[in-house]
Amino acid sequence: MTGTPVSSHKCQGELNLLAAKSCLSPCLIAAVLLVVTIPGPTVAAPIPQQDAGAKASGPEFDFEALRQRVESGDLSEAEAKRVIALSEEIKERAKEHLTLLQRIERALIEPWVFFGFAAQFIFALRFIIQLIASERKKRSYVPVAFWYLSLGGGVMLLVYAIHLRDPVFVLGQGLGCFIYIRNLILIYERRGKLGRAIAASEGAE
Numbered sequence: 771m772t773g774t775p776v777s778s779h780k781c782q783g784e785l786n787l788l789a790a791k792s793c794l795s796p797c798l799i800a801a802v803l804l805v806v807t808i809p810g811p812t813v814a815a816p817i818p819q820q821d822a823g824a825k826a827s828g829p830e831f832d833f834e835a836l837r838q839r840v841e842s843g844d845l846s847e848a849e850a851k852r853v854i855a856l857s858e859e860i861k862e863r864a865k866e867h868l869t870l871l872q873r874i875e876r877a878l879i880e881p882w883v884f885f886g887f888a889a890q891f892i893f894a895l896r897f898i899i900q901l902i903a904s905e906r907k908k909r910s911y912v913p914v915a916f917w918y919l920s921l922g923g924g925v926m927l928l929v930y931a932i933h934l935r936d937p938v939f940v941l942g943q944g945l946g947c948f949i950y951i952r953n954l955i956l957i958y959e960r961r962g963k964l965g966r967a968i969a970a971s972e973g974a975e
Contacts, residue, residue, distance in 0.1 A: 886930045893923025914957060921950040 839845070845853070865873070877883045896919035903913040924947045931939035 882930065882933055885926070889923055889926030889930055891923075892919055893927060896920050896923065914954075917950050917953050917957070921947060921954070924950055 840853075868876070896916045899919060900912055900916045903916075904911045924943050928940065928943040928947060931943050
């Protein structure tokens with residue numbers, strides 16, 4: 771087989787993450803790998819039918835060897851990208867056959883989903899706090915708690931985005947966290963100046 775070996779495990783990590791998150795079995799991922807790595811116009815033979823608990827075997831469909839090859843990163847960069855693209859397509863098509871209840875059940879067994887929901891809840895809670903504070907003052911008002919909740923929820927969402935390896939999500943939340951921190955710095959700088967001014971005026975008296 772030809773191709774430049776992967777210099778890092780970036781593509782391989784994406785493939786392993788995809789296999790872990792999707793409803794596909796490692797054997798199905800290995801089958802995709804077998805299809806894309808056959809040179810030339812050769813078409814892969816159909817996967818033989820077998821019992822669910824039976825282990826795939828045979829010289830033409832050594833799924834265990836293919837799975838080990840995927841896990842060890844023994845792929846060229848082009849092969850890894852092709853496997854990831856095809857696996858994404860297979861995953862999306864498989865999801866089309868799931869009912870809404872089955873999709874929810876699959877999501878709830880993933881611990882990262884709970885973390886993502888918690889992060890989103892904290893992030894959204896800031897607007898409720900801001901609304902309550904504004905209603906009490908009868909004017910638009912942004913309390914300090916708004917920025918703390920923004921920072922807490924933003925950091926959690928940033929961690930979640932890094933876990934998903936979503937560059938758009940990471941960039942958006944990373945920039946947001948910088949803005950929240952800067953606002954908190956400005957608030958406490960102003961409070962410090964006011965405190966020093968009050969202390970100076972009291973000392974002059």
